[in-house]
Amino acid sequence: MIQTASMVLRSGTKLLTAAIGDSAARDARILMAHTLGVPTDRLTVELSRMLTPQQVAQFEHTIHRRAAHTPISHITGKRAFWKHEFRVTPDVLDPRPETETLVELALQGPKLNTVLDLGTGSGCILLSLLADLPEVRGTGTDISEAALKIAAQNADSIGVADRATLQISNWFSALSGQFDLIVSNPPYITEAEMTALAPDVRDHEPHLALTPGGDGLSAYRTIARDLAKFLAPQGRAFFEIGKDQGPEVQEIFAATGIGPVTVHADLGGHARIVAVNA
Numbered sequence: 001m002i003q004t005a006s007m008v009l010r011s012g013t014k015l016l017t018a019a020i021g022d023s024a025a026r027d028a029r030i031l032m033a034h035t036l037g038v039p040t041d042r043l044t045v046e047l048s049r050m051l052t053p054q055q056v057a058q059f060e061h062t063i064h065r066r067a068a069h070t071p072i073s074h075i076t077g078k079r080a081f082w083k084h085e086f087r088v089t090p091d092v093l094d095p096r097p098e099t100e101t102l103v104e105l106a107l108q109g110p111k112l113n114t115v116l117d118l119g120t121g122s123g124c125i126l127l128s129l130l131a132d133l134p135e136v137r138g139t140g141t142d143i144s145e146a147a148l149k150i151a152a153q154n155a156d157s158i159g160v161a162d163r164a165t166l167q168i169s170n171w172f173s174a175l176s177g178q179f180d181l182i183v184s185n186p187p188y189i190t191e192a193e194m195t196a197l198a199p200d201v202r203d204h205e206p207h208l209a210l211t212p213g214g215d216g217l218s219a220y221r222t223i224a225r226d227l228a229k230f231l232a233p234q235g236r237a238f239f240e241i242g243k244d245q246g247p248e249v250q251e252i253f254a255a256t257g258i259g260p261v262t263v264h265a266d267l268g269g270h271a272r273i274v275a276v277n278a
């Protein structure tokens, strides 16, 4: 039987709704666009297309993977973040819209020459900043060699590889020198919260990137210990936090005495970023 994309999308959406509920309609559209090789915002005008049996089989395979809670980005291999598409695999944290608030804040402010991203993962923060600041050079560190490989591929595809140094390091351990801007989205989920996470996240994203264990604050403590040494005079630092961690993280950085520490909200109105001004 010859089927249109629209017919196949409808039955895929129905199957997916039964498995994952709310996001099914949107996810099924993304998977159909992926099957057809068109951007998701072009899908509507492509829906009258006839699908080959191979395309039907491919689409159904992706629907079954999504129904089993595989993240969309692991199926399509990419995630849109800020102004670019990033390659994403199970080796890196899936870039999240909340993190765009960090990029937006970091881009405001005086001219700078150097940026450091601690725990760069896919590179989404560092590479977004470098793309928007063509004079700036950046360093991204990660403790995961596999993550750094993905970040390197993203640096290439976004066209900033010549200005990005990607380095294996446990936070600051392998670094020297000072940076005008230091950013990080460290693992901050508490051990207790991990069990309550959606299976899409808990069972598919790198454990190391999600949680440091315990109270979720140990990465901030480690970073705070050495921040004064690595932040240039008049430098600025921005850290993503969990929505209930504002007061505690503010206190951790305030105790360093580097300078004023402020908390900023994301678009959803949740406390999301802690900023430190040297």
Ligand code: GLN
Pocket: 092, 093, 094, 095, 096, 099, 119, 120, 121, 122, 123, 124, 125, 184, 185, 186, 187, 209, 210
């Ligand atoms: N910097 C990357 C991001 O924000 C990875 C962060 C992480 O692995 N905790 O997505």
